[in-house]
Amino acid sequence: MRVLVVDDDGITGEMLENSLGRFGYEVTVAADGKEAFDLIRSGLYRLVVCDWEMPEMSGLELCRQVRQRRWSGYIYVIILTGHGGVGNVVCGLDAGADDYLTKPFQPDELGRRLRVGERVLSLEARDLTIFALAKLAESRDIETGVHLERMREYCRILAEEISKCEEYQDVVDGQYVELIYLTSPLHDIGKVGIPDRVLLKPGRLTREEFEIMKQHTVIGGNTLNAAAMAHPEAEYLLMARDIALTHHERFDGKGYPRGLSGEEIPLCGRIVALADVYDALTSKRIYKPEYSHEIAKAIIMDAEGTQFDPAIVSAFLNRELDFLAVRRQFQMRLAAVG
């Protein structure tokens, strides 16, 4: 397990690295809060051991900033400091620190506290919950689960590409990419609440049936919203909710369920919209053949600015080789399975 050590004092940093290395942790040392925050944004660190007093950004400030953002998983922070006293402990815990140790550190004690942190992280049921929910969604979907697996890959590629845009640099980081990868398979979870006669109907839907079908966005959004309210610590549920609710919105405002347009649609919804359509186009469905990448690409380009956000379309065009690679990879997998 990786640990991020943050200390402006190089000697302490080195000693912590030595101790934690012996305990089997993979240690990275950051010399200040800013550097640490950037490393945390990479999505690689869930355990942080942090000095209190540092120039530029203090340990407390780092804690506050970590708590303000939506991460793919919980970040466990232990504050290490020369300050003693109950008042200071309260101050540290208030800022969002999980644990508090006074300097000089005792390796055994620090090791024990880190184990506690690991336990807390593993207890976090996020991945299991998402997996169970995605399976549930899958069970009601006439498409195979491969659709969900491909789509999350497309979402990841698009988010990665979007992170290079200046406009989205502050929003889309490693954490965001991981989060959309995890939560995009839940986009159609609301289909659980659509009656079989509509969901499984082989032919074209009547206008009335289509209205019912559209409700899968609202049902999914409401369900995930209720879960998010009940578990405010599980922030991934907020993105899952946004995706379920808005993945059928259109950039020009002619989508459903709310007819949102442009930036009113959360970025994750705009990304999933394109990924979902690309996969539907390039897959065989009961009502349509499998289109080639070229045809799918032409259809998507044609819908730039109407159905899709131009920024997402250009991300797609920049990464179309990666889309093709994902498709091929899954074709090979299916062929191998027989």
Add this chain to the structure above:
Amino acid sequence: MADPVDMQELVARCMGNVEFAERVLAKFRARLDEDLLELEKAVRAEDAPGIARVAHRIKGAAANVAAHGLRERAAGIEERAAAQALADVTRLIDELRNERLRLRDTSSLVASLVSASSSPPTAG
């Protein structure tokens, strides 16, 4: 007179790695020299917050390497500077300097530690 550095404690904090402990001490000495110069500069300028800041840094670093004599003096200086009572700060800095001189060569300390234990310290 107590040892300038409690080698048992330091080596324990270094997970039994004596060589690593020696390297840490060498770095500590070099940085302490820089900090002492900065401390004296702050004293000359009668810059109480500056004195407190450097003393705090020395205190933390000294605690880390189990240099308890140094840690106590640095803590004393920090307290006085925080209270703006600079009267005997100069005396404490002299004592700090003396402690620093006693740190000149810790290799003998390390040697005594190694020979004192029947078996060399191993990683836990």
